[in-house]
Amino acid sequence: MNEKPDIQTETASMPSGVLAWVATLLLGAGLPLVLVLAGGASWRAAGMGALSWALGLALKLPVAGEITVRLTPRGPARLAMAQGLASAACELGMAAVLFRYADVSSRSDVVYAVSAGCIECLFLTLSAILTTSGPPGLVALQWAEGARKSLWIRNSMFVERVIAVAGHLGSRGLVGIALLTGAVWPALFAVLSFATTDGWAAFGLERRWNWYSLRTFRMFHGGCAAIAALEVALFFVLLQKTDV
Numbered sequence: 001m002n003e004k005p006d007i008q009t010e011t012a013s014m015p016s017g018v019l020a021w022v023a024t025l026l027l028g029a030g031l032p033l034v035l036v037l038a039g040g041a042s043w044r045a046a047g048m049g050a051l052s053w054a055l056g057l058a059l060k061l062p063v064a065g066e067i068t069v070r071l072t073p074r075g076p077a078r079l080a081m082a083q084g085l086a087s088a089a090c091e092l093g094m095a096a097v098l099f100r101y102a103d104v105s106s107r108s109d110v111v112y113a114v115s116a117g118c119i120e121c122l123f124l125t126l127s128a129i130l131t132t133s134g135p136p137g138l139v140a141l142q143w144a145e146g147a148r149k150s151l152w153i154r155n156s157m158f159v160e161r162v163i164a165v166a167g168h169l170g171s172r173g174l175v176g177i178a179l180l181t182g183a184v185w186p187a188l189f190a191v192l193s194f195a196t197t198d199g200w201a202a203f204g205l206e207r208r209w210n211w212y213s214l215r216t217f218r219m220f221h222g223g224c225a226a227i228a229a230l231e232v233a234l235f236f237v238l239l240q241k242t243d244v
Helices: 007-012 018-037 043-074 076-101 109-130 137-149 156-181 185-206 214-240
Strands: none
Touching (some): 043 156, 109 214, 137 156, 137 214
């Protein structure tokens, strides 16, 4: 997002157990494969879904940098709100643009949406594995302290990635529903929920939260999980009523 580390890269770079690393890699690589090979979804939809994440990120980085420069003096709340809205506009906007080129139907909307979260999962996890410098010293100490007290924090990378993949599925799936049916409100709901999640993370970064304090971990990830669950539930309800 900017020069400061974000919650995704901080979480991904933590020295979680081997099983957590393996589970996270399997999540990123395996879920799209299962949907294509066993679920009948198209490779084109999976590939275009992954591409939408990459292009959305490329668009978001300079936008977020400019917002940081302009709004940092105005306080963390305004900055976080703008960052969240920009993140939603760039990522979901790119998902909407590529949706038409992916030739997505209601049947393949799931793999198109979930592939974005899975490619992000692979990117962050492999980047963390290949990074030799490791996380900043203070972050590593905070993780180590939290990991001694909680299995959830010990496997925080996997927990955060599962929630993020679910969030991508729900939000991008709702954008797909909007494009397939012509109804605007599912896309608006997706933008609002996506912006809330990313804006909340940006606010925490500005306030320098200790992400591995058990209280903060439960509050933030529990809240994000609730938002993602609502997105996914709404998506699948509407998907059952969509036959395009």
